[in-house]
Every structure is written in C-alpha cells, then in structure tokens.
Amino acid sequence: MKSNKILKDLIKFNTIKDKENEGIINYIESYLLKLNFKTEYKGKYLIMSIGKNAKMGFLGHTDTVEYIEGWNSNPFELTQIDNKLYGLGACDMKGGIAAFLQAISEINLKELNDGMKLYFTYDEEIGFSGIYDIINSNEKFPEVMVFGEPTNNEVLIGSKGLLEYELKFKGIKAHSSNPAKGKSANMNAVKFIMELDKFYNEEIKKYKDNVYEIPYTTMNVGTIYGGSAKNSVSANCEVSIDFRIANKKHIREIKEEIEILSRKYECEINLIEEIEPYIDKTDLVDTVKTANFITEASFMKAKTRIILGAGPITAHEVNEYITEESYLKLIEQYKEIIKKVYYKSNKKGDKI
Secondary structure (H helix, E strand, O other), rough: OOOOHHHHHHHHOEEEOOHHHHHHHHHHHHHOOOOHHHEEEEEEOOEEOOOOOOOOOOOOOOOEEEEOOOHHHHHHHOEOOOEEEEOOOOOOOOHHHHHHHHHHOOHHHHHOOOEEEEEOOOOOOOOOOOHHHHHHHHHHOOOEEEEEOOOOOOOOEEEEEEEEEEEEEEEEOEEEHHHHHHHHHHHHHHHHHHHHHHHHHHOOOOOOOOOOOOOEEEEEEEEEOOOOOOOEEEEEEEEEEEEOOOOOOHHHHHHHHHHHHHHHHOEEEEEEEEEEOOEEOOOOOOOOOOOOOHHHHOOHHHHHHOOOOOOOOOOOOOEEEEHHHHHHHHHHHHHHHHHHHHOOOOOOOOOO
16 A cells, blocks of 8 residues: 555645745655756746656646635644545645655656656646746746646546636716616626626527537626615626636637627726637547646646546535545556656557
C-alpha cells in the first residue's frame, strides 16, 4: 500500500487565497530537488524541470477555496475514515498534485528520452493569476500537458469555453409614488435579461454537440444588485452573466447581441472573460470526453491537454474527500501516461 504522506503534507498548508503559498511552494521544490529536478522559476508560482526538450508536463494549482462550518474533521489535517481521505483540497486539487509527485518518484527518470516540466500555480480559484503569469512570461509548454483537476479518474481532453460579463445599468432616482419622474435601472436590467434569454433560447441553445455532457451552450444570470430602497426608483443596477460555450461561433453571436441590447437599455458592458472551447486530438485515449467547467488547460496552448484527477468529485463541498482507491489508481494512470509519452510503447487498444 502506497503512503499518503505527500497528500497529508500538502493538506497541512492553509492555501485559502494563497495564505501559505510560500510554504507549500518551498515544500514542493524541496521534494523535487531530491529527485534531481532543477528550479526554473520560483516566486508565487513554481516551475521545475528535469532533462532537456521537455516533452511532457504536469500542472497543478496549490490554492483552495474557503471552508465553511460543518466539517466533521480538521480541514487542514488529512483524515482517513475507511476508504475516504478527508481534507480541504484533497479533491481540488492537492490530491492531483500529490498523485503526480508520487508517480514521478516511482518512475526511473534517467530512462526518459526527453525532459519533463512541472508547473505549480496560485490563485486558480478566484482569478487565474498564476497561469496568466506563466503565459505572460512567454513560457513554451511541452506538447503533452496533464492537469490534476478532479475527474473521478476519467480522462478529459476538451472543455467548453466561457463568456463572462458584468453589466451596469444607469437610471434616474425618484420616489416610487411618482416613478414617471425617474428611470428605473432595475427595469432596464430585467428587460435586457428577458430579451437576452429569448435570443439565447431561440438562437443559441438549439445547437447541440453531444461530445459535452451538457450538450449545448448554457446561460446563467449569477447576480443582480440594484436599487437603494423599496420606495425609490433605482438609479443603478449591476448584473453578472456567464455562458459556457459549446460552439466557438456562439462567442461572436452572443457578443453582438449584447452590444445591441446594451445600446437599447443604456447598459455599460464589461467583458470579464472570453475563452474558446477546445477538443484536442490524441492517440492516448480511445474515447472523447470533455469538461463543462473551466480549468487552466483552457488558457494555454499545447498539442495535447489532458485533465485527469481523483474522485469522487467533492470539490468546494463540506467534508471534501477522495477515496484511497481513486488516489492509488490515479498514481498508476499518471505513470501509464508517462510511459506512453516517453517510451512510445502504446499498442493498438493500449490506452489509458
């Protein structure tokens, strides 16, 4: 039975909003230096490498979401109950990081034909600052990249895209007893949303692509904040909307519609995020499975991007956990990918 020591050590670091970022980066660097990796960059994010001409890389984010009341154990202590490994980040995604560190330690690195790179990012849960920093440094990523996000041991090679907006509506404040003297920002926001929803259902949602679990572009109105008092016409209203994109052309179509509606309803639009959907071709897997959620894989360029992590998927939940069975299976899956990439030993039907 393999040890869970790496995962146990990683869970101890409180990396909510990167609080103990320096500590976890130091731990990972020290671990990899003992395996003869060298430090290529160390700051809030970490890049480690071994050999030259890196053919493959692993990437993991070290931060976690905040925890809320209701945990039955210490979130910062790996607790095993039967087959379940509890801890904040055990699933998302310290389990993935621990598994690929363990897998690498069990591979004879001297036998690799080419080099390998490992990336450890920060601020994935809030703003993706870590992956943006690496991309903006003009980093050249290996042709095969593996991301340890939780997938319950399913291999995913694609992801939906994302359009995310913040909308600001301006009105004129007046007493509710004489609303004609004002102009309601709230009502403009409601009309905007209703028209956008009509456009979405008639023009966007009808397109289906069964390669995705939810086989169409989705629309969600996340937040609405408007008005200052129940007896006043609202002077301001702010709305957040996101679309999970199943077809690249939907990005252009939705952006055009929002531009039209923004002029009609006196709305200031702020495009927060625009990410295209992708599906990579690879001979490493037989079936094509994709993610509905956004990962750091969506931000970077590589020939093959594989999303693969432990399960069950309990990310962002109270009493977050993975099973020991899934964790041990993941280590073996990572080792198998390394062998296929470097040793080119995969035969017909020999897939992950």
